[in-house]
Amino acid sequence: MLFLNGKLSNIINKYELDYLIITGDLSNNIFQHKKIVEEIKKIKVNCKILIALGNSERSESRFLHRKRIDNRQDLVREDTNREKIRVLINESEIYNKDNLKILFYGFDNSIYGNEKHDFGLEASEFDYRILFAHSPNIIKFIEKNHIKYDLLLAGHTHINQINIPIVNKLKNKYWYYHIGLKVTSKKVFCISRGLGTSRLPLRINYFPGITIFNFN
Amino acid sequence: MGVIVLLILFIYVFVNTNLIKVEKITVTNNTKKIPIKNRTNFRYSWKSAIS
Numbered sequence: 001m002l003f004l005n006g007k008l009s010n011i012i013n014k015y016e017l018d019y020l021i022i023t024g025d026l027s028n029n030i031f032q033h034k035k036i037v038e039e040i041k042k043i044k045v046n047c048k049i050l051i052a053l054g055n056s057e058r059s060e061s062r063f064l065h066r067k068r069i070d071n072r073q074d075l076v077r078e079d080t081n082r083e084k085i086r087v088l089i090n091e092s093e094i095y096n097k098d099n100l101k102i103l104f105y106g107f108d109n110s111i112y113g114n115e116k117h118d119f120g121l122e123a124s125e126f127d128y129r130i131l132f133a134h135s136p137n138i139i140k141f142i143e144k145n146h147i148k149y150d151l152l153l154a155g156h157t158h159i160n161q162i163n164i165p166i167v168n169k170l171k172n173k174y175w176y177y178h179i180g181l182k183v184t185s186k187k188v189f190c191i192s193r194g195l196g197t198s199r200l201p202l203r204i205n206y207f208p209g210i211t212i213f214n215f216n
Numbered sequence: 217m218g219v220i221v222l223l224i225l226f227i228y229v230f231v232n233t234n235l236i237k238v239e240k241i242t243v244t245n246n247t248k249k250i251p252i253k254n255r256t257n258f259r260y261s262w263k264s265a266i267s
Binding site: 003004005008011015180181195197201202203204205206207208209210211212213214 | 228229231233235237238240241242
């Protein structure tokens with residue numbers, strides 16, 4: 001994955017990260033998959049790389065054609081199953097060090113309706129609750145079930161990918177979601193702009209981006 | 217003239233697609249208390265979110 005400012009792993013390795021969270025859509029098809037998994041393995045983190053499944057892990061896409069497949073999620077899990085890399089499919093990971101207890105929970109809404117929550121975690125005390133999922137639609141599930149969180153991360157929308165005023169709103173089914181952060185009382189909801197493209201291999205008016213959160 | 221415009225457009229789209237921007241956000245205890253109204257259906261830039 002080569003960008004104008006270097007390889008993805010080199011860009012990320014400049015920062016000393018504890019956790020890296022990838023909110024799905026690793027690749028559009030099986031041909032890109034191996035390269036991207038290799039790139040992810042080169043990324044250095046102090047703790048873990050956590051991955052949520054995206055709709056691209058359930059489908060094969062070539063240009064405008066998209067076909068549903070059922071085994072890519074297993075492939076992602078097998079290929080990335082390393083000590084420092086974990087795919088969270090409705091599962092949690094707990095960081096507990098230096099008097100800091102952080103909950104990470106990865107929802108699987110790569111197919112709508114697949115998302116489940118471990119409600120046993122609601123009773124536990126955490127300094128921060130970081131939830132993540134692929135599609136920002138997870139907010140409906142979270143609000144419906146009154147799930148506690150401090151930071152919610154999602155992706156999927158590519159921030160419209162092609163941002164042409166007016167056309168943008170007519171064409172995009174996710175136009176009502178915000179870009180970047182939405183801060184409500186005591187909660188932060190972040191929708192990442194993502195790195196890749198879907199169908200058309202181009203972006204207009206919005207750069208790909210990585211967000212680094214520093215918890216003080 | 218047309219070629220130059222096309223070339224500029226191509227470069228613009230190419231840079232837009234291939235240049236990664238890295239945003240850094242510091243989350244402190246104060247962040248949790250920022251009284252910003254529920255902003256569903258409202259788009260705003262990364263810069264304005266947290267100082």
